[in-house]
Amino acid sequence: MKETIGKPESSIEVIMLCQICNKKTATIHLTEITDGLRNEMHLCERCAVEQGIAAQGQVSINELLSSLLAVQPSDEELFEPSEGEMSCPQCGFTLDKFRREAVLGCPNDYEYFEKALLPLIERAHNGGTSHCGKIPSKTPQQTKKQMKLVNLRQQLDAAVRKEDYESAARLRDEIKQLES
Amino acid sequence: MKLTDISSDINEWLSGTGPLSDIVVSSRIRLARNLAGHKFLSRCSAAEKAEILAKLKDVLMSLDFGDEVFYISVDKTSDLNRDFLVERHLISRHHAAGRGPRGVVIARREFFTAMINEEDHLRMQVLKAGCQLSKCYEQINHIDDMIEQKIDFAYSPRFGYLTACPTNLGTAIRCSVMLHLPALKMTGQIEKFFNAAKDMSLAVRGLFGEGTEAASDLYQLSNQVTLGVSEEAIVSEFEGNIIPEIVEYENAARKELLSKKVDTLDDKISRAMALLQHAHLISSQEALFLLSHLRLGINMYEHMGATTPALKRLRDLAGQHRDKSNHVTDKDKGLSIATINRLFMLTLPAHLQLNYGKPLDTTHRDALRAKIIRSALNQET
Numbered sequence: 001m002k003e004t005i006g007k008p009e010s011s012i013e014v015i016m017l018c019q020i021c022n023k024k025t026a027t028i029h030l031t032e033i034t035d036g037l038r039n040e041m042h043l044c045e046r047c048a049v050e051q052g053i054a055a056q057g058q059v060s061i062n063e064l065l066s067s068l069l070a071v072q073p074s075d076e077e078l079f080e081p082s083e084g085e086m087s088c089p090q091c092g093f094t095l096d097k098f099r100r101e102a103v104l105g106c107p108n109d110y111e112y113f114e115k116a117l118l119p120l121i122e123r124a125h126n127g128g129t130s131h132c133g134k135i136p137s138k139t140p141q142q143t144k145k146q147m148k149l150v151n152l153r154q155q156l157d158a159a160v161r162k163e164d165y166e167s168a169a170r171l172r173d174e175i176k177q178l179e180s
Numbered sequence: 181m182k183l184t185d186i187s188s189d190i191n192e193w194l195s196g197t198g199p200l201s202d203i204v205v206s207s208r209i210r211l212a213r214n215l216a217g218h219k220f221l222s223r224c225s226a227a228e229k230a231e232i233l234a235k236l237k238d239v240l241m242s243l244d245f246g247d248e249v250f251y252i253s254v255d256k257t258s259d260l261n262r263d264f265l266v267e268r269h270l271i272s273r274h275h276a277a278g279r280g281p282r283g284v285v286i287a288r289r290e291f292f293t294a295m296i297n298e299e300d301h302l303r304m305q306v307l308k309a310g311c312q313l314s315k316c317y318e319q320i321n322h323i324d325d326m327i328e329q330k331i332d333f334a335y336s337p338r339f340g341y342l343t344a345c346p347t348n349l350g351t352a353i354r355c356s357v358m359l360h361l362p363a364l365k366m367t368g369q370i371e372k373f374f375n376a377a378k379d380m381s382l383a384v385r386g387l388f389g390e391g392t393e394a395a396s397d398l399y400q401l402s403n404q405v406t407l408g409v410s411e412e413a414i415v416s417e418f419e420g421n422i423i424p425e426i427v428e429y430e431n432a433a434r435k436e437l438l439s440k441k442v443d444t445l446d447d448k449i450s451r452a453m454a455l456l457q458h459a460h461l462i463s464s465q466e467a468l469f470l471l472s473h474l475r476l477g478i479n480m481y482e483h484m485g486a487t488t489p490a491l492k493r494l495r496d497l498a499g500q501h502r503d504k505s506n507h508v509t510d511k512d513k514g515l516s517i518a519t520i521n522r523l524f525m526l527t528l529p530a531h532l533q534l535n536y537g538k539p540l541d542t543t544h545r546d547a548l549r550a551k552i553i554r555s556a557l558n559q560e561t
Contacts, residue, residue: 090219091219091223092223093223101222102345103220103222103299103344103345104220104222104344104345104346105219105220105223106218106219106220106223107214107216107334107336110346110349117346121407124347124405125406125407125408126408128405128407128408129408130339130407130408131336131337131338131340131341131349131350131407131408132408132410133340133350133410133411134324134340134341134410134411135337136328136332136335137325137328145217146216146332146334149216149218150217150219153217153219154219157228160225160227178217
């Protein structure tokens with residue numbers, strides 16, 4: 001049984017340095033009880049954020065989300081252990097990256113990581129999980145075609161990186177054709 | 181079109197007009213969109229970002245906005261210009277501090293701006309003075325329709341408009357109103373506002389958006405929920421429930437100041453007048469703080485007919501201006517809310533420096549700021 005109790009304190013009587021960077025004042029004090037053993041941690045805000053323990057003082061929604069995801073103790077219950085490393089075939093994005101950056105890699109991620117994202121989406125939108133607003137006046141292009149384009153662009157990037165200009169030219173033509 | 185063409189005056193949405201303008205300074209609606217067939221920006225190479233930028237720029241520049249539009253390459257312009265665009269609410273801090281190819285399309289009268297390659301490929305906003313969210317939505321929806329005729333956005337029937345961050349998913353709309361709430365602060369009731377916002381799942385930010393503190397008693401209030409509720413429902417919730425409730429709180433606090441705390445009110449207004457009329461060095465923070473009190477004073481006698489001793493003096497000051505300036509244009513007329521807003525914006529650091537023509541250190545900025553304010557309040561030349 002692992003339990004984490006963390007709370008940022010605004011008035012600290014004794015100034016304590018962060019035990020990770022040893023430079024800044026520790027403002028986050030964390031008591032962790034694992035199997036009955038008590039362990040205390042004292043961190044500055046920045047290191048706490050880096051450790052995924054706390055959100056910054058003035059948090060943007062993104063940062064808050066990312067920290068929410070990072071502290072979720074039930075990661076392993078939520079997805080299979082390897083799911084954090086599963087990568088989207090369209091853009092190569094992983095859930096681990098999402099936890100760090102709080103933004104997704106491509107539109108297809110919503111479908112590919114749906115199971116993992118849904119609880120988060122629900123929480124962020126007061127229980128809302130499906131769209132009931134504007135519908136584009138022009139029917140959107142087939143999702144499959146959109147996915148293919150993302151995929152081709154991914155291959156194009158790789159070809160350019162490898163200086164394989166022959167493949168790059170072919171991929172560029174293919175993208176152009178699909179778009180027109 | 182140069183930035184100095186717009187930097188010496190305020191934009192329309194700061195004109196101090198519009199419904200409920202004594203409390204609701206301005207309304208803004210932002211939509212986030214991403215191009216179909218492209219990755220989100222975090223996974224894009226510089227080349228793909230440049231491609232997205234070129235596509236969106238071409239589409240936007242080809243539309244009829246009923247106004248001249250111009251484009252600024254945010255990655256290539258100077259730091260000072262970027263700061264200016266942020267002060268002016270034409271781009272976000274995030275956009276200014278970003279990396280890679282990015283830009284902004286701006287309508288000359290500044291009611292519309294579109295950031296390209298911010299967090300999403302496209303983030304566009306319409307701004308208006310006072311409480312005018314429905315009109316903002318009508319206009320931005322029309323612009324969105326025009327863009328969709330020319331380009332496909334990433335959209336799924338289930339999740340709506342797909343955004344880089346799941347918090348914006350669905351309508352991808354953000355409705356914000358900028359509220360001036362000095363009386364709630366003076367009467368120690370600003371918590372009431374924060375609690376109401378929290379109860380209604382709304383976000384409160386300072387004057388310059390996410391991560392900025394509330395300077396000058398100006399707060400931006402905006403929706404957080406974007407999925408499972410329509411754009412119209414969000415807008416009408418703001419106009420029908422949220423805004424009236426907050427406006428009522430602030431009005432009650434203003435009345436309380438007049439009935440029970442006249443000395444507090446008069447002290448704040450007299451001090452603000454004295455300092456602004458006589459100081460020779462004023463920091464940006466101090467100017468925002470003091471101008472906020474003058475804004476409250478003017479609104480109290482213009483909208484509530486209040487006549488405390490300090491308000492009378494403030495009114496006399498405004499009256500003198502009107503007498504002397506019969507022949508000048510509206511914007512120079514007396515000590516109106518527009519004048520206060522003008523001082524407020526034109527004395528921000530990047531505005532000062534852009535209008536002065538070269539960079540200035542803090543002390544020189546504080547001196548120039550004080551001089552501009554003194555001359556506006558004392559009609560010096």
